Amino acid sequence: MKSADAIVEVRGLSRTFDVSAPWVSRLINREPRRTLTAVDALDFAIYRGETFGLVGESGSGKSTLARMVVGLIEPSRGRVIIDGVNLAETRDRAARRAVRRRMQMIFQDPFASLNPRWRAGRIIAEPIRAFGAQDPGASGRGKRAVVARVEELLGLVGLDPADARKFPHEFSGGQRQRIAIARAIAAHPDFIVCDEPTSALDVSIQAQILNLMRDLQQRLGLTYLLITHNLAVVRFMATRVGVMYLGRLIEIGETDALFARPRHPYTRMLLDAVPDLTMSGRPRIAIGGEPPNPIDPPPGCPFHPRCPQAIAICKSERPLFRDNVACHLAAADGSRT
Amino acid sequence: MTGPLLSVRALRVEFATRKGPLTALDGVSFDIGRGEVLGVVGESGAGKSLTGLAIIGLLDPPGRIAGGEIRLEGERIDNLPPARMRDIRGGRIGVIFQDPLTSLNPLMRIGDQLAETIQAHKAIGRRQAREQALAWLREVGIPSPEKRIDGYPHEFSGGMRQRVVIALALCAEPKLVIADEPTTALDVSVQAQIIALIKNLTRRHRAAVMLITHDMGVIAETADRVAVMYAGRIAEIGEVRELIRDPLHPYTQGLMAAIPTLDIRADRLAQIPGAMPRLSAIPRGCAFAPRCPQVFERCAERPPLIAVGDRGAACWLHESAPAAADARN
Numbered sequence: 001m002k003s004a005d006a007i008v009e010v011r012g013l014s015r016t017f018d019v020s021a022p023w024v025s026r027l028i029n030r031e032p033r034r035t036l037t038a039v040d041a042l043d044f045a046i047y048r049g050e051t052f053g054l055v056g057e058s059g060s061g062k063s064t065l066a067r068m069v070v071g072l073i074e075p076s077r078g079r080v081i082i083d084g085v086n087l088a089e090t091r092d093r094a095a096r097r098a099v100r101r102r103m104q105m106i107f108q109d110p111f112a113s114l115n116p117r118w119r120a121g122r123i124i125a126e127p128i129r130a131f132g133a134q135d136p137g138a139s140g141r142g143k144r145a146v147v148a149r150v151e152e153l154l155g156l157v158g159l160d161p162a163d164a165r166k167f168p169h170e171f172s173g174g175q176r177q178r179i180a181i182a183r184a185i186a187a188h189p190d191f192i193v194c195d196e197p198t199s200a201l202d203v204s205i206q207a208q209i210l211n212l213m214r215d216l217q218q219r220l221g222l223t224y225l226l227i228t229h230n231l232a233v234v235r236f237m238a239t240r241v242g243v244m245y246l247g248r249l250i251e252i253g254e255t256d257a258l259f260a261r262p263r264h265p266y267t268r269m270l271l272d273a274v275p276d277l278t279m280s281g282r283p284r285i286a287i288g289g290e291p292p293n294p295i296d297p298p299p300g301c302p303f304h305p306r307c308p309q310a311i312a313i314c315k316s317e318r319p320l321f322r323d324n325v326a327c328h329l330a331a332a333d334g335s336r337t
Numbered sequence: 338m339t340g341p342l343l344s345v346r347a348l349r350v351e352f353a354t355r356k357g358p359l360t361a362l363d364g365v366s367f368d369i370g371r372g373e374v375l376g377v378v379g380e381s382g383a384g385k386s387l388t389g390l391a392i393i394g395l396l397d398p399p400g401r402i403a404g405g406e407i408r409l410e411g412e413r414i415d416n417l418p419p420a421r422m423r424d425i426r427g428g429r430i431g432v433i434f435q436d437p438l439t440s441l442n443p444l445m446r447i448g449d450q451l452a453e454t455i456q457a458h459k460a461i462g463r464r465q466a467r468e469q470a471l472a473w474l475r476e477v478g479i480p481s482p483e484k485r486i487d488g489y490p491h492e493f494s495g496g497m498r499q500r501v502v503i504a505l506a507l508c509a510e511p512k513l514v515i516a517d518e519p520t521t522a523l524d525v526s527v528q529a530q531i532i533a534l535i536k537n538l539t540r541r542h543r544a545a546v547m548l549i550t551h552d553m554g555v556i557a558e559t560a561d562r563v564a565v566m567y568a569g570r571i572a573e574i575g576e577v578r579e580l581i582r583d584p585l586h587p588y589t590q591g592l593m594a595a596i597p598t599l600d601i602r603a604d605r606l607a608q609i610p611g612a613m614p615r616l617s618a619i620p621r622g623c624a625f626a627p628r629c630p631q632v633f634e635r636c637a638e639r640p641p642l643i644a645v646g647d648r649g650a651a652c653w654l655h656e657s658a659p660a661a662a663d664a665r666n
Contacts, residue, residue, distance in 0.1 A: 057524035172612045202380035202551065202613075207595035207606035214605070229525060232597040236606065259599060273529040274599055275554025277581065290496045290527050 006045040007191050007223050008069060013078035015039040015064050019295060036295045038064040040247040041078070043321070046191075051217065051224040053238030053255070055231060055270065057291050061247040062227045066193050069225060070105050082191070101131040104184040108196035110176035114168040120179050121164030124150045127187040153182040156219075157212060174205035178212065185216060193225045198233060210236060231274050235259055243267045246294055246302040252324045263325045266303045301328065340411055341368035342545050343392070343513055348415075349404035350384075350391055350569075352616075359616045361387055361400065362569045366642065369513065374539070374546040376560030376577065378553055378592075380613055383566040385549045389515045391415070392547070393430055394422040410512070428458040431506030431544070433535070435518035437498035440505065441490040447501050448474075448486035451508055458509035473504040477534060496527035500534065507538060514539055517549045532559055553596055557581055565589050568613055568624035575648030585650035588625045623652070 020026060020033040039061040046052040056062045067073045069080055071087045079086050085099045104127070107113040114123055125146050151161040157178040168176055177197065184192050197213070198206040210233065216222060226237055234241055234255070241258050243251045243266065251264040262268040289306040292298055298305050304314040309329055319326045350362035362384045369375045379385045390396050392407055394417070407415040414425060426432065434440050442450055451470035452463065461469070467486075474482035477500040490498055499519065506514050516535060520528040536559050539546050548559055556563050557577060564574040565586065573586040584590045594607030611628045614620060620627055626636040635653040642649040643656060 057526060174612055203553075204380065204592060204595045204609040205612060207597075207608040210597070211605055211608055231525075232599055235599055235602060236597040256602065269526060271599065273525045275529070275532070275552065275558045277554045277557050277596060277598055278600055288530065290494050291524060 005047045007048045007083060008046040008225070009079075009081040010042050010044050010065075010069070011079045011081065013039060013042045013065070013068060013080060014076050015061075015068060015073065016076045034295060037247050037297075038294065039068065039075075042249050044242060044249060044252060046223060046225055048190075048223055049217075049221060050239035051226055051237050053234035053241040054225065054227045054244060055229060055234050055241060056244035057229060057270075059246070059291055059294050060244040061294075062244050063195055065244070066105070066195050066225065066227050070103055070193050071100070072105075097131070101127075101187050102189050103191040103193065104187070104189040106177075106180050106184050106192060106194045106197045108199050110173055110180050110200065111168075113180055114176055116168050118167075119164065120154075120159075120166050120168065120171070121147070121150050123168075123179060124153055124164070124182045124186055127183060131187040149186070150182075153186055156185070156216065157182045158208075172205075173201050174208055177201065177205075177209050181209075181212065181216070185220060185222075188220075189222070191223045191225070193227070195227045196229070197226070199228065199230065206233070213237070231259075231270060243270070246292065246297050248302065248326065249321060250303065250326045263330045264303075264327045265307045265309050265329070269306075301326075342371045342373075342410060343369040343547075344408045344411075345388070345392065345405070346407075347405035348388065348391060348402065348407065350387055350396065350400055351403040353399040353401075356617075358403070360403075360569060360619070361616055362391065363619075365405070365566075365569075365571055367564050367571065367574060369545050369547060371512070372540070372543050372545055373562065374536070374548060374560045376556035376563040377547060377549045377566060378551065378556055378563060379566035380551060382568075382613055382616070384569040385551075385566050386517050387569075388566070389517050389547060389549050393426050393432055393515060394419070395426075424458075427454060427511075428509050429512050431509065431511035431514040433499075433502055433506045433514065433516040433519045435521050437495065437502045437522075438490065440502045441498065443490050446487050446489060447493070451501075451504060454505055455508050469508065470504075473508050474501070476538065477501070477504045478530075495523055496531065499523060499527075499531050503531075503534060503538065507542060507544065510542060511544055513545045513547065515547045515549070518551070519548075520555065521550070521552075528555075535559070553581070553593070565592070568619050569616070570624060570651060571642060571649075572625065572652070573648070573650045574642070575650075579648060585645055585648060585655060586625075586652045587629045587631050587654070589650075591628075591630075 014037065016035045016037045018033065019036045021031060042065065054062050068075050074088060082099050082103060085095055087096060087099055090096050128146050128149055150164055154161050154163055159175065159178055171179065198209050201209060217224060226234065228234055238255045241253060241255050242249050243264065245266050251267050258267065259271065262271055300316050301314045301319050304310040307314065311328065313328050319328045346366050348362055348365040349360065351358040351360055365388055377385045377388065391402055402415050406413055409429060448467060448470050451473055452466035455466045455469050471482055471486055474486055479485050479497060479500055493501065519535060520531050523531060532555060550556060560577045562575060563577050563580050565572045567588050573580065573584065573589045580589065581593065584593055591607065591609035595609060597606055609628055614624065622637040622639050626632045631654060640651045640653045642651050645655050
């Protein structure tokens with residue numbers, strides 16, 4: 001794929017956090033400073049109109065990555081380029097603002113992401129006001145156009161125009177997530193980062209929200225970065241999937257191919273760990289162990305202590321991310337692509 | 338004794354509020370056989386955790402059991418004084434909660450917690466209790482248990498803590514283990530290990546399990562029978578494979594269709610319109626009727642659990658179904 005199709009390009013992106021003890025304790029215990037590498041030298045692109053799913057367990061760095069992509073936290077190294085603009089470096093305020101308008105975020109907890117003292121209408125109107133993004137077709141600017149746009153948005157996400165006058169606590173969890181989605185699409189974005197958008201919801205509500213997200217994607221031509229630990233959700237939503245482990249991308253692939261033929265042993269393990277609802281009795285490998293502490297990652301391939309196929313080189317040498325997978329075994333087996 | 342291990346009949350739990358009592362559980366009846374794993378699924382607010390708390394006598398006021406009865410090996414346990422109930426809890430009924438940190442005392446070494454529990458329910462000495470504690474840590478798969486036995490809970494990872502909690506729940510050799518969302522707080526890869534552990538250990542020690550979860554996949558892998566709860570009632574109960582393959586209640590049908598799976602890539606997920614009613618607004622008649630695609634006149638009246646073979650569904654659609662045998666509940 002050409003990079004011309006890319007809406008988001010991530011190049012050499014890293015983020016470290018200082019997790020040192022206070023300096024007095026460091027002095028007493030003669031400890032050095034300690035850093036945690038949450039995201040380690042990532043390279044990937046998200047193409048226009050696709051849903052890029054990012055999966056990984058807690059501590060894999062997926063949420064840190066999402067926050068860097070939208071600019072909520074600054075990278076330690078590397079760049080995020082959105083439509084050719086590097087937000088962190090661009091001094092041109094108009095260009096930054098234009099990029100900001102075009103990307104939005106949906107958070108996991110619809111109870112925490114909506115201001116409880118604001119009515120739904122005001123919550124949804126905020127980005128419209130902030131970016132002056134009333135519908136170009138609407139006659140006149142100002143209040144009436146905003147109200148009309150809010151009503152239209154409520155309709156788009158399956159709520160009633162009268163809901164604009166209600167406060168967040170008057171809605172159920174699923175309805176709140178609909179409001180968060182309405183707010184996210186209010187300023188006509190192209191790209192939405194969705195961080196565990198349905199993890200806090202019950203399955204029947206999850207189905208409603210996922211269907212809504214897909215409908216809106218088709219209607220509005222949206223591109224999604226979908227972050228989740230739920231592989232079935234990724235399977236349903238994503239065009240391509242990236243798998244993270246301990247701050248690194250270990251595999252990227254087209255969804256169907258990745259689920260049918262996972263190349264990295266960790267991806268295979270994740271797929272095998274999903275409880276088998278259909279009880280098809282598919283053969284599964286059980287893998288022990290837990291994700292290691294990211295403050296003190298194992299040398300070599302970070303997955304080698306848990307990997308059933310680990311060979312000598314895995315313990316000493318970090319596998320390069322090549323041909324969409326970071327695994328010494330996959331590199332040796334060149335026939336698979 | 339031949340009766341069921343646990344028998345819950347017409348259980349009703351109410352919460353006193355300023356506007357009068359709210360009924361949170363209404364006419365919940367089921368049995369758990371010896372060594373059987375009963376899964377209890379439902380969405381948040383369906384009453385699955387409350388059912389577990391009512392059985393172990395840990396309902397927080399203003400919640401209270403307002404009707405029905407709970408029997409363990411034939412003996413009523415829903416009206417016992419708190420001291421007697423404490424003996425049963427941890428003794429004959431073990432408990433595993435979602436968050437292992439809430440079940441563990443942060444100031445006590447885990448070996449001491451285990452030994453204390455063992456001594457509380459068995460007449461053995463300290464040294465023997467410690468030996469048994471060590472054996473349990475080994476059995477739940479704590480690496481180098483001789484060293485870890487003197488560790489504190491914060492020194493363990495989430496998965497290891499849940500293993501300790503499982504040891505705590507099982508160390509008094511209970512007849513029944515109530516596990517409330519035991520894997521929800523854990524990562525997927527750890528989740529599978531913990532489920533396998535609960536399944537194997539309870540089988541080895543011949544304990545029955547009431548497994549409360551929102552995850553139908555966990556139920557499919559673990560349970561013998563399932564009870565599906567909706568709005569404080571049991572919508573459907575039956576053998577796990579049959580229930581998943583051929584759900585009887587329209588709610589179960591909707592629920593199963595709404596779950597995305599790894600095997601099939603659907604264009605759209607089936608969705609149930611609306612949301613579960615609040616406790617203060619549970620409709621008369623069938624609680625699911627307002628969301629039900631197959632609703633008809635009969636649904637204005639509340640359906641009992643109707644026997645369909647050896648399964649049961651609280652749905653009038655099955656009224657005419659041949660009642661070959663009484664539902665096992």
